[in-house]
Amino acid sequence: MNALEIKNISVTYDKQPALEDVTFSVPEGSLTGIIGPNGAGKSTLIKSILRLIPKLSGDVKVYGKPYKEQRKMIGYVPQRSEVDWDFPTNALDVVLMGRYGHIGWLKRPGKKEKQFAMECLEKVGMQDYAKRQISQLSGGQQQRVFLARALAQDAQIYFMDEPFAGVDAATEKAIMNLLQEWKKQGKTVLVVHHDLQTVRDYFDHCLLLNKTPVKFGPTDKVFTYDNLQETYGGALSILTQESTLLQEG
Known part of the structure; x- marks a missing residue:
């Protein structure tokens, strides 16, 4: 069953096309990487959806x-x-914001909601920072708090915009552990991602995008050198050892 069906999405900025006729369907329980060069419309796609x-x-x-x-x-x-x-605001309050879709914006979160939020912080290793102001957290810690907020939303489909950008190795591992847990639960995740070296390891599906879809499907079939050449306009080099695909620059 498809969790998400996107048909003919087009977006313009200042009368210039940012996305043109984007159509694809995402199967339930998949981890999809949205891959493409800067300016390809990856974040725009998520925000338009x-x-x-x-x-x-x-x-x-x-x-x-x-x-x-x-x-x-x-x-x-x-x-x-x-x-x-x-x-x-502190880390716990940020996570509690993820519960408002369930309890309503006019209700104050009670003891049960706060306990659930603390459990979400614990899952990402941030329970000891619950009362810490978010401005006092490192970049990796801030990202973990947002992961806990996503957990608190208890959603079925997640969109993540560059969650691995600027985080330490431990946080990157924590993110992937969470994505794999969601997949086991049958949840569907779409991730804007830049590191071509990790695409095969992280995602079972990928969308190659450059304002229009180049290819979408299982990673082992779609994530090929020829398709990446088409997506990035030839701005690629091949690291021959282990046939890893890299973006130049």
């Missing part, structure tokens, strides 16, 4: 129903650079 930016055209269905009817099934981890980390 989530209705964070307007679409010129296109349709999104979640488990066969319109997105607006299934919004509670969706979780989102934005880029760290898009978050105001100076906002005066």
Whole structure:
């Protein structure tokens, strides 16, 4: 069964095309990497699906129903650079924000919700930082807090925008452990990702995107040198040892 169906999404910025006629379907329980060069529209695609930016055209269905009817099934981890980390709040409160989709924005989280949020922090190794102001956390710790917030959302489909950017090796491992756990639970995850060396290890599906889809499907079939050449406009080199594909620069 497809968890997500994207049809004919197009987006423009200042009358310039950012995405053109993007169509693909994501199977349930898959880990999908969204791969492409800078300016390819990867983050724009996620934001247009989530209705964070307007679409010129296109349709999104979640488990066969319109997105607006299934919004509670969706979780989102934005880029760290898009978050105001100076906002005066602590790690526990950030995680509790992930529960408002379940309890409603007008209700104050009770003891049960706070306990659940603490369990989410514990899963990412951040329980000892629950009362720490987010501005006082390192980049990797901030990302772990956002992972805990995503856990608190208890969603069925997750979108993650460059979650591995600028994090330490331990945090990267923690992220992957969480993604694998979600996959075992039948959840579906789409991740904007830049490191071509780890695509085969991290994702079972990938979307190669450069404003329009180049290829989508199982990673072992789609993530090929020829397809990457087409996606990146030839700006690739091959590391012959172990046939690892790298992006130049």
